[in-house]
Amino acid sequence: MDWMGIGVLIIGIAFAVLVVILIKPLKKLGDVMENLKQTTDKLPAVMDDVTGQAQLVLNTSNETIGNVNQQVSEITPLFQIVGETGEAARSLTHSALQKSNTLKNTTADAANLTRRERYQGLYGFLSFLFYLQQNKQEVKAQAEVLKK
Numbered sequence: 001m002d003w004m005g006i007g008v009l010i011i012g013i014a015f016a017v018l019v020v021i022l023i024k025p026l027k028k029l030g031d032v033m034e035n036l037k038q039t040t041d042k043l044p045a046v047m048d049d050v051t052g053q054a055q056l057v058l059n060t061s062n063e064t065i066g067n068v069n070q071q072v073s074e075i076t077p078l079f080q081i082v083g084e085t086g087e088a089a090r091s092l093t094h095s096a097l098q099k100s101n102t103l104k105n106t107t108a109d110a111a112n113l114t115r116r117e118r119y120q121g122l123y124g125f126l127s128f129l130f131y132l133q134q135n136k137q138e139v140k141a142q143a144e145v146l147k148k
Contacts, residue, residue, distance in 0.1 A: 102142050106135055 099142075106132070
């Protein structure tokens with residue numbers, strides 16, 4: 001044998017050893033590829049199922065949002081009525097506050113008159129009533145303005 005034949009023989013033996021060593025990993029790789037094929041064969045059916053369920057969820061969500069919008073539109077007038085009632089109550093309370101402030105100022109003026117003139121007892125009470133009688137028309141005019 002010449003050197004070339006020995007080299008080819010060594011390469012052949014090395015290739016045979018390599019094939020023997022790689023048989024087990026290549027077999028496992030073949031099994032993995034077979035499992036991958038089975039999994040990818042099932043994939044379209046799974047995707048169709050997931051897509052159908054997602055579509056069902058989206059349709060249900062759209063119906064729910066429609067129901068919520070309808071209920072909100074039905075309840076909106078009620079909130080408007082409550083708001084208007086609150087505004088009317090605030091206006092009434094403001095008017096009552098103005099009337100009570102006016103009466104307080106009027107009685108304070110009468111009290112100042114009583115203190116200034118040093119009226120006491122029944123005489124002071126009578127002068128207070130006289131003062132209120134004189135300002136009665138003014139108080140009525142202010143009350144009418146507040147009612148409007």
